[in-house]
Amino acid sequence: MDAMTRRGFLAAAGTLAAATACGGGGGAGAGGNSLTWWDHQNQLQKAKAEIFAEFAKSPGGVPVQYTYYNPAKMGQALQLAKQSGQLPDIRTNAGLNLPAATLVAAGWAQPLNLSDEAKARVQDSLIEGLHVFDGKIYAFPIFSHQTYSTVTWFNTELVARAGLDPQAPPKTYDEFRAAAGAVQRSAGGGTYGWVWNIGMPIRLGDQVHDLAQAAGFPGGAGVRYQTGEYAYHADEYLDVIEFLVSLRQDKVLVPGANSWLDDVARARWTAGLAAYYFDGPWCPGVALKDTPGFGDKLGVGPILVPDAGTAVATYHVPQPGEYWLSPTSKKAAAANKLLSDHFTTEEYSRTIAGTMSQPPRDISVVERSQAHPAYKKLIGWFKESVFLAPEPIAGNKDIKRVQAELKPVTPTLGDIVQGALTGDVTDVRAALTKLSSDSAKQRDLAIAAAKSKGAQVGLDDFAFPNWKPRADYLKPMYAKR
Structure with missing residues (x-):
């Protein structure tokens, strides 16, 4: 280390x-x-x-x-x-x-x-x-588990100028592609539809995990909750990455963003370089600290889903x-x-x-705070659509001994997403399949090493067959698996 x-x-x-x-x-x-x-x-x-x-x-x-x-x-x-x-x-x-x-x-x-x-x-x-x-x-912890990091933030002024309703933000992949293209066409040269922090592969991985859950993936961090299997290669992940690549192909992505960290991407977004920006709930806290006037243009939409009518559900482990x-x-x-x-x-x-x-951590205080209305709206969505996920270590504390033996697997999901957006990764499904296989092998090795040192742990400790979609996984459920 x-x-x-x-x-x-x-x-x-x-x-x-x-x-x-x-x-x-x-x-x-x-x-x-x-x-x-x-x-x-x-x-x-x-x-x-x-x-x-x-x-x-x-x-x-x-x-x-x-x-x-x-x-x-x-x-x-x-x-x-x-x-x-x-x-x-x-x-x-x-x-x-x-x-x-x-x-x-x-x-x-x-x-x-x-x-x-x-x-x-x-x-x-x-x-x-x-x-x-x-x-x-x-x-x-100081934060609530009811959160996700792929919020659709947007510039209401640019959106309205394109003839779109800022009160009806895009909710699906197709709606987002259409909206980003419409804004870019109406704004003319020098303004784009979308910007993202593509220079941060760790953040990209987290955000794609969120998008995959919203697309219906029944798990977190590439692992299916009920079985404990690695499934980065599931259709939900592939669909998310294909959607992101389609935005690059549509040429609505700001040129040069492939190397940008979040502070650069966010600053260019508030400066009007792009209409839409995927970021976490912390976005207005940073953006309005640096550019207070942007508060008049700040709009928010929920995490995107593949199809109209899909109810958002994401899952987050204890903070x-x-x-x-x-x-x-x-x-x-x-x-x-x-x-x-x-x-x-x-x-x-x-x-x-x-x-x-x-x-x-006490999420109930947000409604009574002085936060921006867009932030309060977002937290309301979090309360409705983010559920407590199972955390293996909460079911068996010896998981920490497995974690101590784990070696990083590369390329990571974020590396693959970054490569897909830059064109360096052309066979995304193959890369995701290899990531699933390599991750499973590394976990097997870590379990074996931990057991050799006395840990009471096995693959079953990573599976939660009593997990249900759109429900919190509460402490008593660990003993009922």
């Missing part, structure tokens, strides 16, 4: 040096009397700045030295910081791309010592193997832990006080709602 290519090392070194030069970098102990905090939550920066300022003035509080990273760059910066003994005191795990159990086993975190009041607030959302390891709390305390931190007491007093509370859920990030 600690191994990096020379190119990756140099890129990370540049990133870390730049962050440190701005006063936000430095690892545990590097901030003097300060607590160091790194994360990728662009839209929550202002809210956290206020919390940090309040904390610094409170009894037992200290100043907090904060660094923001784009999620595509944070992983390398964290790798380099760990190698050099400069991990921040508190961080998110963006870009590390490994299960929490693997990171904990590899020494990336230490247990939290939350106050009794804080423990009581988060207790119902904690799962052994996700947030709790060997009975000790390492992290807690992971968000903030992690590095093992080298010399400010653990202050870090625990900060997390307990400010980040486990209902007030923080209200803060998250107001910043239009992912929906907060």
Whole structure:
């Protein structure tokens, strides 16, 4: 996990040096009397700045030295910081791309010592193997599971100019293709129908997983819930990718977007370069922070489905832990006080709602928040159409020992999607079939390795035959499989 290519090392070194030069970098102990905090939550920066300022003035509080990273760059910066003994005191795990159990086993975190009041607030959302390891709390979720990352955001001004109704956004693949083409034709040169963050294969993979579920795939992350089989090559995945490729073929995709990260794609979208942009619920929180005037043009549509009349249903596993305390931190007491007093509370859920990030753990507060009407509409759709998915580790905590043995399978789904959009992958079905096969083989090897070390685990632990579509998979159901 600690191994990096020379190119990756140099890129990370540049990133870390730049962050440190701005006063936000430095690892545990590097901030003097300060607590160091790194994360990728662009839209929550202002809210956290206020919390940090309040904390610094409170009894037992200290100043907090904060660094923001784009999620595509944070992983390398964290790798380099760990190698050099400069991990921040508190961080998110963006870009590390490994299960929490693997990171904990590899020494990336230490247990939290939350106050009794804080423990009581988060207790119902904690799962052994996700947030709790060997009975000790390492992290807690701050977001709701009722979310998906492929929202159809659009510029209402460009849509209306094309003669389309902003109150009736496209819902199907064909409707979207037609709308993107209509906007591009009406706007003339220099404006396109659609832009996307194609330079972020991890994000692409997540978004295609969502689209496949909305298309009817009965599972998540390429795995069928009832059987536990890998099925990246299922028709739902192929149909989604063919739809995305059709947009490139229609020439409604902004030229040059193949290498863009989300911050670039989103900025070009708000500048009027394209009408439609696929992004998560955090989109308005970031977009309106940078360009407040765009709020007058912000429109939203639900995740797309293949056919008219299809009711949207997507599934999301319990949310992971968000903030992690590095093992080298010399400010653990202050870090625990900060997390307990400010980040486990209902007030923080209200803060998250107001910043239009992912929906907060207490999703009910959104309707009473000051969020943009489009965001509130989206959260209403989430409540109706996003269901709690089964999570293998919640059924058998020894799954964490399998996760610790898993090796990454490449190319990933996101790599394949990116390749299909750039033209580098021409036989998508073959690539997806190989991904299914390679993933299954890697899981088999990981299970065997875990069992050889005493884990009580098998393939059945990845299957949930009592799972039903359009229903939450609740804790009592694990024992009834």
